[in-house]
Amino acid sequence: MGVTLVLWASAFVAIRHLGHEVTPGALSLGRLLIAALVLSALLARAPRNRFTRTEVVLLVCCGVAWFGIYNLALNDSERRIDAATAAMVVQVGPILIALLAGLFLGERLTGWLLLGMAVAFGGVVVIGVAMRGEGGSDLSGVLLALLAAATYAIGVVCQKVLLRRLSGLEVTCYACWIGALVCLPWAADLGDVVRHGSAETLLLVAYLGVFPTALAFSTWAYALRHTDAGKQSLTTFLVPVIAAGMAWVLLDEVPPPLAFAGGALCIAGVLLTRRKPRLPAAAA
Numbered sequence: 001m002g003v004t005l006v007l008w009a010s011a012f013v014a015i016r017h018l019g020h021e022v023t024p025g026a027l028s029l030g031r032l033l034i035a036a037l038v039l040s041a042l043l044a045r046a047p048r049n050r051f052t053r054t055e056v057v058l059l060v061c062c063g064v065a066w067f068g069i070y071n072l073a074l075n076d077s078e079r080r081i082d083a084a085t086a087a088m089v090v091q092v093g094p095i096l097i098a099l100l101a102g103l104f105l106g107e108r109l110t111g112w113l114l115l116g117m118a119v120a121f122g123g124v125v126v127i128g129v130a131m132r133g134e135g136g137s138d139l140s141g142v143l144l145a146l147l148a149a150a151t152y153a154i155g156v157v158c159q160k161v162l163l164r165r166l167s168g169l170e171v172t173c174y175a176c177w178i179g180a181l182v183c184l185p186w187a188a189d190l191g192d193v194v195r196h197g198s199a200e201t202l203l204l205v206a207y208l209g210v211f212p213t214a215l216a217f218s219t220w221a222y223a224l225r226h227t228d229a230g231k232q233s234l235t236t237f238l239v240p241v242i243a244a245g246m247a248w249v250l251l252d253e254v255p256p257p258l259a260f261a262g263g264a265l266c267i268a269g270v271l272l273t274r275r276k277p278r279l280p281a282a283a284a
Helices: 002-018 024-043 053-080 083-090 092-104 111-130 139-162 168-182 184-196 199-224 229-251 257-273
Strands: none
Touching (some): 002 053, 002 199, 024 053, 024 168, 053 139, 083 111, 083 139, 083 229, 092 111, 092 229, 111 229, 111 257, 139 168, 139 229, 168 184, 168 199, 199 229, 229 257
């Protein structure tokens, strides 16, 4: 999960840099195609399973929702609203995952989990307020970020069921190909980027495909196989904290003092979700 969080946080920095040079569809398609090719090369040497009909349906839902629509919605959202607001709205996703996991996967919503969720989300809100840019927010950008949060939640719940029998490499690889098919209408835009984009732009797209997508989604799937979906998703509240730190180091964007308080709340909230409820005392 540590690898996943750091690489996903780095993706926000890269997307922010590419946002006005590459269209949302081209960026999503390029990132997913590169990830799919890398994972396919690894999967060619790994054991594979035959999917059941139910698993095919779940895989299509995961690929379309989380890998396809999520990427398109998030990339377009960050062209309309500032990154801090987008990150704040997308963090509705972990809350939805915890609730859906409780309803459909039988995962227990403990008091510590609910308290940590509230504290961590409060920290994200504080970071969003502290780092809000001059551009403001429009309704369409907020709605796109909410769509990204909803599709993220649907994808993770579907993925958790798939990982009961399938490997993380299989699920991630096929979901990337499905997501790429969703983004295929923007193939012409991607062709323009390949022909006319700078070396820096192409390298950043390649980075997004190999590391925050192929590698980070695989490590996420591995970790998800060994823990509850709701509890694991809540650790992503740390992504805005890590992203702010990376932007400070790499882009010289010094976070305002209030952002540090929000980061502390996020960390405290995630730690609270990791606490286990006290077992009842044994009868004498």
